[in-house]
Amino acid sequence: MGQMIWYAVDEAEKAGYGKSLQYSKLCSVILDVIHEIDIEDVLKGIRKRERQKKVAVRLFTQSYEQKGVPERRVEYRANCLHNRAFAVPDQGVCGYDQ
Numbered sequence: 001m002g003q004m005i006w007y008a009v010d011e012a013e014k015a016g017y018g019k020s021l022q023y024s025k026l027c028s029v030i031l032d033v034i035h036e037i038d039i040e041d042v043l044k045g046i047r048k049r050e051r052q053k054k055v056a057v058r059l060f061t062q063s064y065e066q067k068g069v070p071e072r073r074v075e076y077r078a079n080c081l082h083n084r085a086f087a088v089p090d091q092g093v094c095g096y097d098q
Helices: 036-046 049-067 072-081
Strands: 001-010 025-033
Touching: 001 036, 025 049
Parallel strands: none
Antiparallel strands: 001 025
């Protein structure tokens, strides 16, 4: 439904201590900000916190499928939302089951 372009670090980019995004190769990924499932979850009365977890996993999945790695701070936030019901990929992991 609602999509946006996000600039993520290219998966082939090597990480380095203190390396900023300014010196990293970026790639653009298209992410679904609002998906049909989100609307269905609201109508089902699923709590906001649970919906946020599902959205975080979806955004990571879409980014990795397009060879992009979200910024480390974003990854940390998603891992804070993570629970056993969802698999949030770690940096550098591109193939996994959701």
